[in-house]
Amino acid sequence: MKIYIDGKLYPKEEAKISVYDHGLLYGDGVFEGIRVYRKGIFKLDEHLQRLYDSAKFIQLEIPMSFEEMRKTLIDVVRINLEEEDMEDAYIRLLVTRGVGDLGIDPRKCPKASVIIIVDKIQLYPKEFYENGLKVIISSWRRPPVFVLNPRVKSLNYLNNIMAKIEANEAGAQEAIMLDINGHVSECTADNVFIVKDNVLMTPPPFVGILEGITRNTVMDLAKEIGMKVEERILDLKDIFTADEMFLTGTAAEIVPVVEVAGRKIGTGKPGPWTKKLLETFRANIDRFLTPVYQEEKARA
């Protein structure tokens, strides 16, 4: 495995950054988690755009252009797939504020650092897809957009981690996080969907969610198969009375939820729309892949 840090590739054991990096000291940076299927990168441009938007929001200048980043990422993925003899992988792309001093002032960090890790993908166990997840409602609220905007995928994940600890302690797999008004926002690393009377519903970005790439893909595919899709405010009444519920995320794709805070959702089994959407998602993945061997293919 070769890890990219600021223009160089290092073996995993030697891939290290400074203890003065503000990504470590303050969670000051942005990141993406991206999936590779069959030697193709899923929704590459959407992920890169979200990264560049997150960086712009926190006033972090990424020290390479979008096109350079795109090319570098494809190269690093190709090198790692070859070295590890893999077809599928998980990419973690980070941009930190870089090395500064022990104060928080980002003006002391002259250059951002770019890190690309390509590793094996950790999949949810099959039984979660067959039997569904148990989820709690976290006592930790998602920060409002004027505090720490959840639409920005920053390195500051403590809010999510606290909720994950709460889920772990309750023996649940995930935690629904509400916003300060008690509206449903998202889970610790996944977006929330419900189905009610054949309508697919998910909270809008202004509630304070990460606008998931998988979320957007699922909404598009649902429309393509004729479902009505609504982005709307959801409260716990909507959750408790939903016919079906599922979560979406890069690693999870679409994973059913059958229990929330000890209460059965729908029949207590993964619902027909959830299954249909997962099938549709998997059947359409190829449409959204950027092959890592595109130049060779184009020449052939």
Ligand SMILES: Cc1ncc(COP(=O)(O)O)c(C=O)c1O
């Ligand atoms: C807080 C949060 N919400 C939602 C998601 C799902 O987003 P995506 O589908 O882009 O992976 C993630 C993914 O990392 C996340 O961290």
